[in-house]
Amino acid sequence: MTPASLRGWRLVHRWTSLICSVNLLILCVTGLILVFHHEIQHLMGEELDTSYQEGQARLPLDTLVDIAHKSDPAKEPKFISFDPEDPAASYIYLSPPGASDFEGGSWVVLNAFTGSNQVLKPPTETVTGFLLKLHVDLFTGFAGQMFVGVMGLLFVVSTVSGLVVYGPFMKKLAFGLLRFGRGTRIANIDLHNLFGVTTLVWAFVVGLTGAILSFSPLIIGYWQQTEMAAMIGRHHGEALTGPTVAVDRVAEAGLVAFPGKDLAFIAFPGNSYASERHFSVGVRGHTELTQRILSVALVDAGTGTLAEKAETPWYITMLLLSGPFHFGDYGGLPLQIIWAIFTIITGVVTVTGFVVWLKRPRARTAPAATFSERKA
Amino acid sequence: MSGIWRVPAALAVLSTVGLAAAILGDGAWDWICWIALSVPLAVCAVKLWRQRPSPRS
Numbered sequence: 001m002t003p004a005s006l007r008g009w010r011l012v013h014r015w016t017s018l019i020c021s022v023n024l025l026i027l028c029v030t031g032l033i034l035v036f037h038h039e040i041q042h043l044m045g046e047e048l049d050t051s052y053q054e055g056q057a058r059l060p061l062d063t064l065v066d067i068a069h070k071s072d073p074a075k076e077p078k079f080i081s082f083d084p085e086d087p088a089a090s091y092i093y094l095s096p097p098g099a100s101d102f103e104g105g106s107w108v109v110l111n112a113f114t115g116s117n118q119v120l121k122p123p124t125e126t127v128t129g130f131l132l133k134l135h136v137d138l139f140t141g142f143a144g145q146m147f148v149g150v151m152g153l154l155f156v157v158s159t160v161s162g163l164v165v166y167g168p169f170m171k172k173l174a175f176g177l178l179r180f181g182r183g184t185r186i187a188n189i190d191l192h193n194l195f196g197v198t199t200l201v202w203a204f205v206v207g208l209t210g211a212i213l214s215f216s217p218l219i220i221g222y223w224q225q226t227e228m229a230a231m232i233g234r235h236h237g238e239a240l241t242g243p244t245v246a247v248d249r250v251a252e253a254g255l256v257a258f259p260g261k262d263l264a265f266i267a268f269p270g271n272s273y274a275s276e277r278h279f280s281v282g283v284r285g286h287t288e289l290t291q292r293i294l295s296v297a298l299v300d301a302g303t304g305t306l307a308e309k310a311e312t313p314w315y316i317t318m319l320l321l322s323g324p325f326h327f328g329d330y331g332g333l334p335l336q337i338i339w340a341i342f343t344i345i346t347g348v349v350t351v352t353g354f355v356v357w358l359k360r361p362r363a364r365t366a367p368a369a370t371f372s373e374r375k376a
Numbered sequence: 377m378s379g380i381w382r383v384p385a386a387l388a389v390l391s392t393v394g395l396a397a398a399i400l401g402d403g404a405w406d407w408i409c410w411i412a413l414s415v416p417l418a419v420c421a422v423k424l425w426r427q428r429p430s431p432r433s
Contacts, residue, residue, distance in 0.1 A: 045417040167380055174391055176419070180429035197384045198416040201391035289399050324399060331398030334410045341417050 050088035052113035132357025253283025
């Protein structure tokens with residue numbers, strides 16, 4: 001590498017890191033706690049009652065939708081979502097008539113076996129809900145979420161540029177050498193290099209998937225406006241005036257279209273995931289991997305017949321698979337603990353990197369030129 | 377590959393294998409994931425412990 005390009009990479013590493021450092025620390029602290037959100041919800045008594053008898057039958061979907069609707073008759077059911085890990089948890093979204101997005105409505109959570117209504121506190125009133133909001137958008141909505149996404153991309157560039165400048169720096173140093181007692185700057189440089197390079201792949205993956213998740217409104221919006229719109233456009237799209245068919249029939253039509261799959265969601269006509277006259281039924285597989293990948297069937301709301309079915313495009317699959325690789329929730333409690341330790345180390349890399357910058361030599365002619373300056 | 381990259385490259389491979397393993401299945405796949413991802417963490421811990429600043433300095 002030429003000295004000029006190395007200088008360029010150094011600048012890239014310095015500035016991408018500095019710009020995202022404050023946000024990155026917030027993400028590390030909140031993320032560290034959010035890794036254990038299930039355990040925390042359990043401790044706080046905020047988890048759902050999803051108990052049922054062995055062999056007990058699930059209630060029909062129409063019954064669940066009715067129970068949800070009666071709890072808030074002014075709103076209409078628009079969406080049902082199913083938990084792949086918990087057959088008893090059904091989430092039903094109610095929103096004012098005419099609303100197609102997920103603003104201004106509320107989620108009702110029902111036990112699918114007993115029909116018991118689980119009143120959920122608004123997310124911002126729970127510990128994990130508060131931390132999640134801080135983590136995702138700094139309490140500033142869509143704009144904040146895009147900001148955090150850009151910070152995530154800067155972090156990804158920072159990991160890559162960090163790797164590039166690591167090589168020349170370590171030319172005459174043994175891997176993992178820690179020189180405590182040679183001053184604050186050198187001690188921090190060594191810690192930064194060791195921790196940074198050992199956790200690099202994890203940090204890159206978690207940073208990149210986090211950025212992808214941040215941009216999810218844009219990615220989903222693009223899918224709705226292109227492939228979904230095209231799918232819906234191939235069928236007569238005028239709104240249905242008569243009654244719609246039973247939700248259970250819709251679910252059945254979706255499951256028949258994809259044999260062997262499980263329900264993931266049902267979007268009602270008028271919702272942004274469906275059309276004015278179609279339900280859409282999302283299905284998923286069973287394995288650790290395929291339960292995270294969705295396929296969608298469009299079902300006519302008047303006749304209950306399948307209009308069209310499709311796999312989701314690659315970028316939706318990429319978005320869906322970003323979830324586990326960001327949350328670390330796909331390998332049990334040991335993986336959560338591993339995730340937490342990596343998060344702490346990433347926080348240390350951020351702080352030591354910042355200290356190295358704070359303690360930078362002010363003038364290149366200073367007699368106490370540090371090691372890194374002499375290397376350059 | 378020069379000596380600079382030997383250990384980081386090995387840790388990168390282990391990290392990649394570990395991250396991928398648990399999504400492919402349960403049981404043995406989970407164990408591969410836990411063990412592989414623990415190695416970079418253990419390397420950090422061992423390096424830190426062996427070179428910890430002595431109380432005198």
